[in-house]
Amino acid sequence: MSSTAFIVIAILTLAAALAAATLQKLMHAALSFAVALVGVAAFFFSLGAEFVGLVLVFVYIGAVAVLIVFTILLTRRDVGKDRGTNWSGVIVAVAVFGGLIWTILETPSLSAAAPQIPALTVRRIGEALMTNYVWPLQCIGVLLTAALIGALILVMEERR
Amino acid sequence: MTPTLQIFLIISAALFSIGLLAALSRRHAIFILIGIEMMLAAANLNFIAFWRFNPGSLQTTGVMVAIFSIAIAAAEAAVGLALVIAVYRHYRTTNVDQLDQLKG
Numbered sequence: 001m002s003s004t005a006f007i008v009i010a011i012l013t014l015a016a017a018l019a020a021a022t023l024q025k026l027m028h029a030a031l032s033f034a035v036a037l038v039g040v041a042a043f044f045f046s047l048g049a050e051f052v053g054l055v056l057v058f059v060y061i062g063a064v065a066v067l068i069v070f071t072i073l074l075t076r077r078d079v080g081k082d083r084g085t086n087w088s089g090v091i092v093a094v095a096v097f098g099g100l101i102w103t104i105l106e107t108p109s110l111s112a113a114a115p116q117i118p119a120l121t122v123r124r125i126g127e128a129l130m131t132n133y134v135w136p137l138q139c140i141g142v143l144l145t146a147a148l149i150g151a152l153i154l155v156m157e158e159r160r
Numbered sequence: 161m162t163p164t165l166q167i168f169l170i171i172s173a174a175l176f177s178i179g180l181l182a183a184l185s186r187r188h189a190i191f192i193l194i195g196i197e198m199m200l201a202a203a204n205l206n207f208i209a210f211w212r213f214n215p216g217s218l219q220t221t222g223v224m225v226a227i228f229s230i231a232i233a234a235a236e237a238a239v240g241l242a243l244v245i246a247v248y249r250h251y252r253t254t255n256v257d258q259l260d261q262l263k264g
Contacts, residue, residue, distance in 0.1 A: 049211070067237060
């Protein structure tokens, strides 16, 4: 990938993420979050994992972002009261960022160029899912079913 | 210049820190969920980057972990947002500072 496109995607992703974390209006923050995830999916595409990028777009933007928007609409009366920033949280986040950057820059083996690897086809992913990863796949199915039934029970109206 | 692993790790660290910032400094429950989802996306970016820069590997382990992690993140978001709606019904607020019933 050309470095210009990479820089553009990086700036777009980080700016959208920062907007999602700092904007006062909840709806604007949720839409910026969707833009940031588009940027992450573009990174996945550039790294050769097209299938995972597509899954990220479908699951996060098609499902999670829409779910967040609907939750904001359902809790509408409370919107606009999020005043005041917790400064200790900002300090912790900056400290974590500094620690991570220091570790990454101090590790010498990270600047190697990307090796040539065979293309990741959907066929290879499917074969791996059905052979080595069939047990985690079934567990994920059970987990998703249980989570969605639990979510339904939580939001169901209580009848007295 | 082609992007190296270092640059991907730096971007992922920045995304993680922004997610942590959203989760720790905001008082609205939905902002906290957005921050957690952003941290999970940063972790997925790390998995994919390490998979891509692993020399001579035919394994698909990093990709598989990323796919499963996306599925778990979806389940977590569904339950978390359902909890936000349930809390809003009881207390008429989603500000986590006001949910202090269990305070000693």
